[in-house]
Amino acid sequence: MGLFDKCYDYKVSEIVKAKGIYPYFRPIQESEGPVVLMEGRKVVMAGSNNYLGLTTHPKVKEAAIKALEKYGTSCSGSRFLTGTIDLHIELEEKIAKFMGKESALLFSTGFQAGQGVIFPLVGKGEYIFSDKDNHSSIVSGNMLSAAAGAHVVRFKHNNMQDLEKKLAHAPEKANKLIVTDGVFSAMGSIVKLDEMKVIAKKYNATLLVDDAHGFGVMADNGKGTVHYFNAVEDVDLIVCTFSKTLASLGGFVVGPEKVIEFLRHKSPALIFSASPTPAAVAAASAALDILIEQPELAVRVRRNAERVRKGLRESGFHVIDGQAAIVPIIIGDDEKCFSIWKMLYDEGVFVNAFISPATPPGMQMLRTSYMATHEDQHLDFIIEKFVKIGKQLDLLHHHGKHPKGTGHKVSKTPPDKIKV
Ligand SMILES: Cc1ncc(COP(=O)(O)O)c(C=O)c1O
Structure with a gap:
């Protein structure tokens, strides 16, 4: 057996591509936020994490351009050595203040932040209690800690009884991270932090929250899930x-200054990787200024997601409930998921197809997500196209509540006529 045999044997993507329903790596040629250009035509974007729609905001773009002109394209080194510029420090101070924590540390990606915080903190004989559905960056940090001798215990998704049961089994004196x-x-569900914080205190465990999808969305000031609770x-x-x-x-981590100082000197993901580029830091900083000045954007993105959530649910789709910007529609089968993805794409709507192992079997989904800059005409267009396809494929009977599936009034505007 050669090392590459598994690669030559890997056929799944080719099979799906041959059927013309492959949903991944589709290039976007231009983006205005809610509407993008793909394969030369306008498509309404219902799958981006650009939650506040700031990637095209003039102030954000201008800040990035100015930083690029002042500092060049790259810092060419890690924060530890030659890769720190004054913009990094300024943004760290601004983030720590905004989040109400002593100190902040920037990483080059969110993935590196998650992985790069867990590994240096949890080692031999110490315990990590990790939600089964946590993001891959957390799983990666857990694996590195496990290799260093930590015990990694996974608890059932958002199940506080299971968490407590597992904590109770660990040695009382051992250091513990939840x-x-x-x-x-994937599901857009929100951690039961009210209960979790009590459990953490009871078992003297440290608590770490990855708020990639909550920051800027949850809480009316946009400060995220932790502030929401x-x-x-x-x-x-x-x-x-x-x-x-x-x-x-x-990416970033916020917490006590002594912990941040330790991570600054002990996190391989920070020390052995080049720092975020000047343009990236300046853009994030300008985007944070906009969130501070306009917290109503967080309210708007939740409102937009809720409009689609309600519209699709009332139309008879199996929609996972939630309060954040993510609206997952359960399809339950890999190929069906891809086929519906393609039908939506052909109708002018881009969503994300999530299949197993990213979802549990039977929970394969079209994961949609919304921006503060979506207008009602975009949202109604998305609902209209889902309903059209749902009727064709007889999908609109979840819970038998809306068997005819016409619970929402929608516009008839094609995407190239939608004003942007
Ligand atoms: C929960 C969570 N954490 C971390 C990340 C990684 O962030 P980044 O894209 O900055 O690497 C993601 C991105 O999808 C995420 O969803």
């Missing part, structure tokens, strides 16, 4: 990304 997503990226004092560390609300590329 790690969870704030808003879970009024739990800033109870959560020790918050990890986040720039790639969603902050319209850029990078």
Whole structure:
């Protein structure tokens, strides 16, 4: 057996491509946010994490351009050595203040932030309690800690009884970290932080929340899931990304200064990787300024998601309930998921197809997500196209509540006529 045999044997993507329903790596040629150009035609975007729609905001673009002109294209090194510029420090101070924590540390991606915080903190003989549905960056940090001798215990998704049962089995004196997503990226569900913070205290465990999908969305000030639960004092560390609300590329952790200082000197993901580029940092900083000035954007993105959630649910789709910007529609089968994805794409709507192992079997879904800059005409167009396809494929009978599936009034505007 050669190392590459598994690659030559891997046929799944080719089979799906041959059927013309392959949904991944589709290039976007231009983007205005809610509407993008793909294969030369306009498509309404219902799958982006650009939650506040700031990637095309003039102030964000201008900040990136100015930074590029002043500092060049790259810092060419890690934060530790030659890769720190004053913009990094300024943004760290601004983020820490905004989040109500002592100190912040920037990483080059959100993935590196999650992985890069867990591994240095949890080692031999110590325990990690991790939600089964946590993001891959957390899983990666857990695996590195496990290799260093930590015990990694997974608890059932958002199941506080299971978490408590597992904590109770661990040695009382052992150091323990509980790690969870704030808003879970596939299902859009929100961590039961009210209960979790009490359990963490009872078992003297440190609490880490990855709020990639909650930051800028949850809480009326946009400060995220931890603030939504009024739990800033109870959560020790918050990890986040720039790639969603902050319209850029990078990540951060906030927490006690002594912990951040330790991570600054001990996190391989920070020390052995080049720092976020000047343009990326300036863009994130300008996006944060906009969130601080216009917290109503967080309210708007939740309202937009709710409009679609309600419209699709009332039309008879199997929609997972939630409060954040993610609206998953359960399809339940890989090929059906891809076929519906293609039908929607042909109708001018782009969504994300999630199949197993990203979802449990039977929960294959079209995961949609919304932006503060979607207008009602975009949202209604998305609903209209879902309903059209749902009727064709007889999908509109979830819970038998709306068997005819016409619960929502929608516009008839094609995507190239939608004003942007
Ligand atoms: C919960 C969560 N954490 C971390 C990340 C990684 O963020 P980044 O894209 O900045 O690497 C993501 C991105 O999808 C995420 O959903």
